[in-house]
């Protein structure tokens with residue numbers, strides 16, 4: 001194959017097919033924000049440290065600032081915009097109820113990281129929640145309410161009894 | 166910040182990646198998980214003209230046991246190895262070390278091979294490879310070769326890889342029965358690079374005497390180091406607390422960390438001693454359980 005500075009990619013974003021020509025250097029975060037107008041995915045550090053840009057790539061939570069859109073032909077991407085349908089996603093409901101956001105800058109990243117957690121581990125302990133979210137930085141909430149919200153969402157989603165949340 | 170412009174090409178297999186490296190020379194960079202390279206590109210510390218993506222290669226995500234070696238292919242993500250039943254059964258030390266790397270959302274992309282090629286002096290995977298006397302299998306225009314870990318890590322972000330070579334596998338010798346191991350590190354925040362990290366293996370005989378020991382330290386110099394003096398001291402001695410403490414003292418005397426913004430040399434030396442002592446205690450008690 002030839003090295004190209006513009007690449008054609010076909011992928012799905014929140015279930016919809018997207019076919020676009022992208023500049024090779026376009027990060028997934030900027031592709032979502034600037035090319036698709038999906039500004040729910042935020043960027044903070046653009047070096048992998050803050051977690052604001054976390055999205056699901058083929059179901060796995062990743063930093064969208066550290067992946068190039070040009071790599072993603074055939075991929076399935078899920079962003080915070082894909083969480084709610086008619087009503088909010090149970091995670092969003094729980095964040096709302098528990099006051100798990102203040103400025104909201106970090107929230108999309110937390111929601112997507114938490115979504116992956118509850119998919120692979122439907123009944124996480126508080127420690128497991130904290131470990132799964134350790135890569136997400138929040139300057140406002142002090143994290144307690146976020147952990148409680150994720151625990152409650154686990155109960156709502158899977159009908160499990162609350163453990164140590 | 167945003168990366169500088171580059172041209173992108175996906176390598177179809179290792180031979181293709183080698184050919185592309187040869188074709189594009191110095192301007193090219195290989196892209197594995199991107200968890201070290203892309204931050205550097207976003208900061209414009211790295212400005213490759215051509216990015217050769219390894220992620221599209223088929224059949225390069227194998228974790229397998231072959232001839233007493235655990236082989237980890239170039240697209241094995243840190244998260245896959247961390248939870249792999251083969252790794253957990255054969256080399257729990259590796260899984261324990263990987264759990265300390267960054268965060269889950271980093272480990273989902275980052276590769277073990279990429280971490281060794283990046284050669285951060287505080288990285289966990291190189292320290293484990295060195296402690297186990299492992300090696301890196303690489304492929305270049307002249308064919309394949311294996312480089313022992315002790316020859317592979319040359320200094321800060323420097324390895325013995327030639328510019329036209331691709332690392333294809335890590336080879337970790339599987340410890341003998343009766344070996345206990347432990348990986349410990351200290352970082353200011355969970356997920357940060359370690360100030361000091363220690364990989365320890367202790368092999369006990371039926372009488373409880375140390376038959377073999379391996380100790381490697383990361384974060385205390387330009388590349389991971391083996392504490393050979395401490396290893397020698399342990400051989401033939403009983404794995405008692407006083408002996409392990411003395412081994413830790415010897416290990417700490419053998420390092421020459423430098424002062425930096427994160428910690429003073431004296432602090433790192435003290436930390437190294439404490440972590441070696443604790444790691445040896447854990448490894449020895451695990452070994453005793455194996456022998457019993």
Ligand SMILES: Cc1cc2nc3c(=O)[nH]c(=O)nc-3n(C[C@H](O)[C@H](O)[C@H](O)COP(=O)(O)OP(=O)(O)OC[C@H]3O[C@@H](n4cnc5c(N)ncnc54)[C@H](O)[C@@H]3O)c2cc1C
Nearest residue numbers: 048195197198199200201202267275276279280282288332
């Ligand atoms: C927030 C954050 C925290 C982190 N914390 C830690 C930590 O605590 N400990 C730790 O060890 N790491 C940490 N990392 C780094 C992470 O482990 C990287 O994944 C790893 O260092 C590089 O692996 P990669 O697959 O991402 O490689 P890439 O970033 O894709 O590549 C790294 C380098 O290796 C070269 N390379 C990659 N693969 C090959 C190959 N097969 N052959 C030849 N050259 C190759 C590339 O050209 C590049 O120069 C952290 C990263 C981030 C963003």
Ligand code: FES
Nearest residue numbers: 044045046051065
């Ligand atoms: S913007 Fe991606 S991790 Fe901070």
Ligand code: FES
Nearest residue numbers: 102104138139140
């Ligand atoms: S709510 Fe403000 S950073 Fe988390």
